[in-house]
Amino acid sequence: xxxxxxxxxxxxxxxxxxxxxxxxxxxxxxxxxxxxxxxxxxxxxxxxxxxxxxxxxxxxxxxxxxxxxxxxxxxxxxxxxxxxxxxxxxxxxxxxxxxxxxxxxxxxxxxxxxxxxxxxxxxxxxxxxxxxxxxxxxxxxxxxxxxxxxxxxxxxxxxxxxxxxxxxxxxxxxxxxxxxxxxxxxxxxxxxxxxxxxxxxxxxxxxxxxxxxxxxxxxxxxxxxxxxxxxxxxxxxxxxxxxxxxxxxxxxxxxxxxxxxxxxxxxxxxxxxxxxxxxxxxxxxxxxxxxxxxxxxxxxxxxxxxxxxxxxxxxxxxxxxxxxxxxxxxxxxxxxxxxxxxxxxxxxxxxxxxxxxxxxxxxxxxxxxxxxxxxxxxxxxxxxxxxxxxxxxxxxxxxxxxxxxxxxxxxxxxxxxxxxxxxxxxxxxxxxxxxxxxxxxxxxxxxxxxxxxxxxxxxxxxxxxxxxxxxxxxxxxxxxxxxxxxxxxxxxxxxxxxxxxxxxxxxxxxxxxxxxxxxxxxxxxxxxxxxxxxxxxxxxxxxxxxxxxxxxxxxxxxxxx
Ligand code: CDP
Numbered sequence: 129x130x131x132x133x134x135x136x137x138x139x140x141x142x143x144x145x146x147x148x149x150x151x152x153x154x155x156x157x158x159x160x161x162x163x164x165x166x167x168x169x170x171x172x173x174x175x176x177x178x179x180x181x182x183x184x185x186x187x188x189x190x191x192x193x194x195x196x197x198x199x200x201x202x203x204x205x206x207x208x209x210x211x212x213x214x215x216x217x218x219x220x221x222x223x224x225x226x227x228x229x230x231x232x233x234x235x236x237x238x239x240x241x242x243x244x245x246x247x248x249x250x251x252x253x254x255x256x257x258x259x260x261x262x263x264x265x266x267x268x269x270x271x272x273x274x275x276x277x278x279x280x281x282x283x284x285x286x287x288x289x290x291x292x293x294x295x296x297x298x299x300x301x302x303x304x305x306x307x308x309x310x311x312x313x314x315x316x317x318x319x320x321x322x323x324x325x326x327x328x329x330x331x332x333x334x335x336x337x338x339x340x341x342x343x344x345x346x347x348x349x350x351x352x353x354x355x356x357x358x359x360x361x362x363x364x365x366x367x368x369x370x371x372x373x374x375x376x377x378x379x380x381x382x383x384x385x386x387x388x389x390x391x392x393x394x395x396x397x398x399x400x401x402x403x404x405x406x407x408x409x410x411x412x413x414x415x416x417x418x419x420x421x422x423x424x425x426x427x428x429x430x431x432x433x434x435x436x437x438x439x440x441x442x443x444x445x446x447x448x449x450x451x452x453x454x455x456x457x458x459x460x461x462x463x464x465x466x467x468x469x470x471x472x473x474x475x476x477x478x479x480x481x482x483x484x485x486x487x488x489x490x491x492x493x494x495x496x497x498x499x500x501x502x503x504x505x506x507x508x509x510x511x512x513x514x515x516x517x518x519x520x521x522x523x524x525x526x527x528x529x530x531x532x533x534x535x536x537x538x539x540x541x542x543x544x545x546x547x548x549x550x551x552x553x554x555x556x557x558x559x560x561x562x563x564x565x566x567x568x569x570x571x572x573x574x575x576x577x578x579x580x581x582x583x584x585x586x587x588x589x590x591x592x593x594x595x596x597x598x599x600x601x602x603x604x605x606x607x608x609x610x611x612x613x614x615x616x617x618x619x620x621x622x623x624x625x626x627x628x629x630x631x632x633x634x635x636x637x638x639x640x641x642x643x644x645x646x647x648x649x650x651x652x653x654x655x656x657x658x659x660x661x662x663x664x665x666x667x668x669x670x671x672x673x674x675x676x677x678x679x680x681x682x683x684x685x686x687x688x689x
Pocket of ligand 1: 194196197213214215240241242243283287288289290291391392393395406536538539540541542
């Protein structure tokens with residue numbers, strides 16, 4: 129059993145530990161590990177103690193970290209056993225459906241998940257409402273309503289509900305949607321425009337683009353005007369991002385059904401009613417000091433983790449029957465990793481180098497192979513997912529899970545696991561100030577950076593300078609061996625962020641959560657270059673963040689400077 133770091137223990141205590149009736153913590157990390165292992169093993173028909181021990185060993189050693197709802201819910205006497213972090217809900221163009229989905233959302237939030245919606249079914253603002261002869265309020269007003277409701281219902285009692293709103297590029301209210309976050313509202317929503325290959329072609333050829341609802345053309349605009357509006361809004365406030373609908377559809381395990389929506393952070397495309405549970409392998413603990421991956425332990429960890437996640441689908445208590453049905457029909461799981469940055473640093477490879485990408489690509493490829501091998505073996509043992517006969521796998525490949533691999537943001541679990549890099553992100557910065565709900569404000573020096581500085585005898589006054597600037601780049605007293613490896617998100621060129629995302633996406637069944645950081649001085653052209661590059665490299669979606677464009681919780685360098 130591994131000891132949690134102080135920050136890790138804080139996350140565990142605040143979010144995951146069992147509490148008594150007075151709200152006092154009454155569970156240690158070790159006891160929580162046993163709770164999770166026991167509940168997952170209870171899905172086995174045979175050898176329950178064997179599997180319980182296997183599950184406890186990879187989780188207790190922090191080789192594998194299940195995502196927040198699993199820790200916060202599974203096996204607790206006072207919580208629904210709801211393991212999924214990702215949900216998508218349908219919303220139809222009726223008042224009843226809009227409020228029914230809002231209620232469903234509240235129930236999902238309460239159970240600890242986040243929700244994505246594709247609002248393209250909703251009639252645009254100003255359209256006639258037959259029954260009252262009034263004007264429809266439209267998509268953005270509906271998003272405002274849903275956003276306000278997120279403030280009411282805390283997710284699983286611990287955090288605000290996160291949501292994703294998608295609108296397709298041919299919806300007549302698309303301009304209003306593109307501009308919806310410019311005034312700083314809708315803070316509980318990420319927004320993405322659903323873009324098709326046909327639109328990208330129209331853009332390429334300088335054509336006009338019709339905005340259509342229910343077969344009726346409402347307006348026609350040059351594709352370039354829509355595109356520029358997206359880019360300008362993203363430049364000003366970070367939203368909207370883009371999801372590439374045809375790229376997502378190409379990887380859809382059930383090709384006869386349309387897949388046009390993702391969960392809040394974009395890593396998990398899902399059908400309406402479907403949910404997915406997540407877990408991450410902790411690379412920081414699977415990489416030797418020389419940077420080489422322990423392949424045998426890695427494959428073993430992946431295999432046990434896939435079984436663990438698959439088992440939880442059987443013992444889960446979903447918020448309502450539609451979710452249970454849709455989730456169990458495809459049995460999607462989302463196994464990924466965290467701590468890529470830690471691994472690259474140990475391997476001495478820059479994040480923004482061809483070697484760094486090759487290294488990361490090999491790890492994710494190995495993960496996908498091992499996860500799929502396990503899912504195929506599980507199909508032999510326990511059967512394929514119920515929709516298998518309608519899937520792209522039929523008849524050649526028997527498999528238990530509609531998808532296996534997803535790269536999540538891993539916000540809380542990375543802190544609990546004590547690694548530096550979230551998911552596939554580089555380290556945020558070598559020095560920064562962080563404000564959290566849970567642990568208050570604290571100043572952070574990257575521990576791996578400090579370790580390297582000690583090794584090379586970097587003086588305290590130089591470290592002071594690094595803290596002031598928030599970066600070690602361009603400081604001549606910093607040894608080049610350190611400067612080339614310790615690059616924070618802002619030190620890395622946007623194109624290199626995208627190239628890493630693309631390398632990883634090649635071996636990910638679902639999608640990759642990643643922020644493309646740009647400096648404050650970046651232009652709209654820079655954003656446009658990113659969005660075009662994302663499309664041509666086959667990304668399923670992209671989100672950019674220009675430094676200073678949103679009120680963030682993290683500041684590079686010290687705040688008083
Ligand atoms: O690290 P943790 O397991 O807490 O979650 P994450 O990897 O940062 O986020 C995974 C997914 O959980 C997100 O994409 C959302 O679907 C959901 N989530 C949410 O609904 N609300 C949040 N505040 C954070 C995450």
